[in-house]
Amino acid sequence: MRSPTKRAPEAPVLPRFAVPWRAVGYTLVAGLALLYVLPFAIQVATSFKTMPDAAANPLTLWPTTPTTAAYERLFGIADSAESVPFLRWLGNSTVVTLLVTGGRVLFDSMAGYALARLNFPGRRLLFVLLLSVMAVPGVVLLIPKFLVLNTFGMFDSYAGMVVPLLVDAAGIFIMKQFFESVPREVEEAARIDGAGAFRIYWSVVLPMARPALITLTILSFQGSWNEFTHYLVSTQSSEYETLTTGLARLVAGGLGSGTQYPLKLAAAALSTIPVAILFFCFQRYFIRGANSGSVKE
Structure with missing residues (x-):
């Protein structure tokens, strides 16, 4: 049939x-x-x-x-008595942002791995203090931050702009949660082969944390690029102005008279381009939660 x-x-x-x-x-x-x-x-x-x-x-x-008169004035193409040091702002923001982003990715991942995998006295207390720091508004720390920078002689310098931002509590928390999802069998296999704690972190676990690292990189870049209050209390000279502090002075009328709306909005539009490009290129990593790797038999 x-x-x-x-x-x-x-x-x-x-x-x-x-x-x-x-x-x-x-x-x-x-x-x-x-x-x-x-x-x-x-x-x-x-x-x-x-x-x-x-x-x-x-x-x-x-x-x-x-x-294009506003853009010509920003880049120094047009002759104007009221010059705008936009290129200096852009250079300061670029240097500080790259240093802060690199430092945060390194130190936050190291601290997150230590809290997730290493057993040492006071680890739970340290994690509770980390969560407490995340709950404190940043505005509360402005005056203590200024006093500390002034005491250590770091006020009005690139060191004062970069060093306090090299470690971020939220970044440590993100990396800790990701490292806890990595199978322990991978680390145990590497430990049997003779690898130490730092070798396991650097050569085994860190390559598996690519989604979390890219997420942390984007958040760190965006946060340090748009940072305003820290740069405001850590610097005083105009040579250390970034895009955020420089634009604030421009909007307040410190660089000329009149409204100058085209000039202000042109500078604001240019300052958003790097963050927008970075986000749209790597936005898929915000929703990618799976990690890559294999268990050695």
Whole structure:
């Protein structure tokens, strides 16, 4: 006998009102996305306006007479009596951010591995203190931070800008939680082969922590790039100004008279580009929780 042919499963039939409600949902999400993007679009459009046009038409998305005068002034191309040291701000922010990001990734991962795997007296108390530090608002520590930097002679220097930010409690917590998810069999196999604690951390466990390391790198880069209060209390001279402190002085009118909306918004738009590029390139690692690796038999 011929076996009966198998019929392909029929596609589920959506209810009558499912498609309209789905369209309403997509429309609502798209509207909220446009509402979120609108301020940034206005910011970019205003940066290409003249000052009279920005004052007369602040919310228009297309300049009446497009111009790049604001960007030319920021990069020193245009001759202006009121110069803006944007390149110096950009250089300071780049140097400090790279140093802080590298230090945080190294020290936070080392501290997280120690809390997750090493047995030493006071480990639980140290972890409780770590959680307590995360609960303290950063504003509360501004005056003590200034006093400590001034006492150690680090005030108004690159060391005072970088060293206090090299270790972050949230980063240690992230790395500790990830290292606890790594199978212990991997470390035990490496320990049988004669590897010490640091060798296991550096050569075995750390390569498996790539998703957590990239997440920590993005968070550290974004946090140090956008840092304002720490740089405000750790520096005084204009030569140490970063993008955040320099833009604050520019917005407050410290570098000239008038509103200068195109100039301010052009500087603000340029300062967001590095963080946006980094986030969109590595955003998938924020939701990737699986780690790579194998158990040696």
